Amino acid sequence: MKNRPLKTQFRVNFVLIILSSILATTITYALAVVLFNHLEYKKIYPANYYENQLPRVKDYIRQQNTRLLLLSARNDLEKVIPVKGIEYQVLNSEGVILYGTLTQKFIENRKQLYDQFNITTGFRGRYIQTIPIIGEDRRISGAVLLAYSLNTTYTNDTGNGWLTTLFIGALFSPIVYVVIFTLMFSKVFTNQINKPLQLLMDASRKIREKDLDFEVEYRANNELGRLCMAFSEMKDELKNSLSAQWKMEQERVEMVEALAHDLKAPLSVIRGYSEALIDSDAGRSEKESRYLAVIKENAEKGSDFVRQMLYTADLESSGRDLKLTPVCMRSFIEQRVGNYELQAKRRGIELIAEIEGAGDRGCLLDTEKLERILDNIMSNSLQYTPNGGRIHLSVKVEQHRAFFEIRDSGKGFSKKDMDNIFNKFYRGDEARGSKDGHSGLGMYIARQLVAKHGGSIKVYNAEDGGAYVAFDLKVFMNRSLPTHLDS
Structure with a gap:
C-alpha cells in the first residue's frame, strides 16, 4: 500500500471508508430487524391481542352476572379486564353508568341498550361490544360495555423506548460509521505519511547540526519515496561539497599559517638589522636615517600582521x-x-x-x-x-x-x-x-x-x-x- 502514489492511497482509503460503512450499516440493519422481531414477540402485543381477550372477559361477566352491578365488584372485574387495552362501562338496565374506566356515554336508554347486545360497533377508531347482565328472573338487569382498538401495543412502558432507540440508532448508524471509519483509515493514512516526514525532519535537524553521516531509511515507489531519495541525494551532494569546502578551507588555513611562518623570519631579520643600523653611530645622512625609520616601521607592521595571521590560524585549527x-x-x-x-x-x-x-x-x-x-x-x-x-x-x-x-x-x-x-x-x-x-x-x-x-x-x-x-x-x-x- 505504501508503494502506491498518494493520490491512489487517498482514493483507496476513501473507497474503504465507504465500503466499510456500507457493510457495517448492513450488519446493523440486520441486527435491528432481528432485535425488532424479538421485541415484537416478546415486548409487543399483536393488533388483535385485546380482541382475543374478549371471550375470557365475557365468560367472567356471565359467571358473575348481577353481582357486577355492585361497586364492590369493580376491583375483581378489573383484574379480569386488561384495562391497559380495554376500557369498560358497567350500566344498569336503564343505560345509566354505574362505574368503569370509560366515561363517555354511548347508550341513552333501555331500548338503545337492547339494540347493542351481541353486536360490535365502531366509534372513532375503537370497537365496542355490549355484553348483557341477566338476572335470576331471566330479565336484563344491566350490561358491560367493552371498548378496544386493533393496534400493536407494548407489554410494558419500556417497550416504546426500546423501539425508539432501536429506530434512531439504525437511522443514524451510516453517519456514525462514516465518522468512525474516516478517523480509523485517516489515522492509518497519516501514519504512513508521517513516518517519512519525521525522517526528513530528523535529517534536517542533523544537517543543521552539521551531522551528515546518516541515511534516510525509507524506500517507496511514490512521491514520498522520491522525495526521500532526492533528499538523500541532496545530502550526499552537500556532504561532498562541504567536504571539499572544508578541505579547501583547511588547506587555506594551513597555507596562511605556513606563509605567516615563512614571513616571520625575514621580517624579524629586517626589523633587527634596521634597529641595529638606527642604533649605530655611522654618520648617516638625514635621508638615510629617514629611510631606515620607514623600513623599521613597516617591518613592525608586517610582524604584527604575521602575528595576527598566526593567531587566527591557531584559533581556527586548535579552537x-x-x-x-x-x-x-x-x-x-x-x-x-x-x-x-x-x-x-x-x-x-x-x-x-x-x-x-x-x-x-x-x-x-x-x-x-x-x-x-x-x-x-x-x-x-x-x-x-x-x-x-x-x-x-x-x-x-x-x-x-x-x-x-x-x-x-x-x-x-x-x-x-x-x-x-x-x-x-x-x-x-x-x-x-x-x-x-x-x-x-x-x-x-x-x-x-x-x-x-x-x-x-x-x-x-x-x-x-x-x-x-x-x-x-x-x-x-x-x-x-x-x-x-x-x-
Missing part, C-alpha cells in the same frame, strides 16, 4: 579552549583603561570608563582572550576617533553575564562596514578606511573569542553619531568549570 582564571572585573577594566589612556592623551581623546554591578567580586574568565577582544575594539576606536574626540567604555555585570559597550565620536560605520566588519581580512570602506594598513583580522578575531565565551557581539551607529560596539560574555563565580563554553 583554543578557554583558560579560566579568577579576576576582579573592576581592577581588570581599570588596568586595561590605563593602558589605553596614554595613546588617548597624545591625541586629546577623552576616555571614559563606567563599571556597574562588578564590585569586588571575583569572576572566572579567560583574561588573555578578553584582553585581545578589548584591544582589537579599542584600537579601532582610538584609530578612527578624531583628535579631541571621546570614547566611552561601560561594563555591567549581572549574575553570570558581563555586558560591554564601547562608543566613540568618530564617523561611525557605513552600511558596508556593518555588513562585513566581522569578515576575515575586511579592511573597511571610506568611512572607516584602512589608511594605517591594519590587517582586517581584529574584529573577526574578536567575534570568534566572544563566541567561545558563550556570548555575542554587534555593531551599531550611535544616535548622536560615532561607532557603537556591544558584546556580552558568560562569567562564573566558581572554579568547577569546563574548558569551553557553549553559547
